[in-house]
Amino acid sequence: xxxxxxxxxxxxxxxxxxxxxxxxxxxxxxxxxxxxxxxxxxxxxxxxxxxxxxxxxxxxxxxxxxxxxxxxxxxxxxxxxxxxxxxxxxxxxxxxxxxxxxxxxxxxxxxxxxxxxxxxxxxxxx
Numbered sequence: 104x105x106x107x108x109x110x111x112x113x114x115x116x117x118x119x120x121x122x123x124x125x126x127x128x129x130x131x132x133x134x135x136x137x138x139x140x141x142x143x144x145x146x147x148x149x150x151x152x153x154x155x156x157x158x159x160x161x162x163x164x165x166x167x168x169x170x171x172x173x174x175x176x177x178x179x180x181x182x183x184x185x186x187x188x189x190x191x192x193x194x195x196x197x198x199x200x201x202x203x204x205x206x207x208x209x210x211x212x213x214x215x216x217x218x219x220x221x222x223x224x225x226x227x228x229x
Contacts, residue, residue: 110225111223111224111225112223112224113221113222113223114144114222114223114224115178115222116146116176116177116178116195116197116222117176117177118144118176118222118224119136119144119173119176119197120173120174120175120176121172121173122136122138122139122140122142122172122173123138123139123170123171123172123173124136124137124138124139124168124169124170124173125137125138125139125169125170126169127165127166127168127169129158129161129165132147132148132156132157132158133145133146133147134146134147134158134165134206136168142224142225143224143225144222144223144224144225145221145222145223145225146195146206146220146221146222147220147221148208148210148217148218148219148220148221149217149221151216151217152216153212153213153215153216154210154211154212154213154216154217154218155210155211155212156191156208156209156210156211156218156219156220157208157209157210158206158207158208159192159207159208159209160206160207161204161205161206161207162204162205162206162207163202163203163204163205164202164204165204167199167201167202167203167204168197168198168199168201168202168204170199170201171199171200171201172199172200173197173198173199174198174199174200175196175197175198175203176195176196176197176198177195177196178193178194178195178196179193179194179196180192180193180194184214185211187211187213188211188212188213188214189211189212189213189214189218190209190210190211190212190218191208191209191210191211191218191219192207192208192209193207193208193209193210193219193220194206194207194208195208195220208220
């Protein structure tokens with residue numbers, strides 16, 4: 104999926120609070136949320152070298168987030184070590200009055216590279 108980097112800024116998931124989503128597109132471990140005020144939010148991992156970060160699971164129906172204000176938008180992480188290096192579980196909990204979704208990301212690396220998920224906000228098509 105093409106990520107628009109014009110007018111972008113890194114934000115937290117809480118930037119979705121109160122927004123109304125009109126479209127969600129999930130492709131190749133990138134989730135794009137488009138709001139009714141034409142802002143675009145991209146959730147993805149910026150790949151570097153020697154790490155693996157991907158969407159492990161989506162619990163709930165993403166379409167439940169369309170058409171009603173976002174009431175809950177939070178991030179929870181769990182870090183750990185294993186024989187090969189480090190790992191990170193990142194859970195994004197997003198809810199409207201119509202339903203909730205938990206997006207579970209998993210990242211692993213040798214301990215040097217980032218396993219984090221990025222969220223950027225773009226003003227959309229100009």
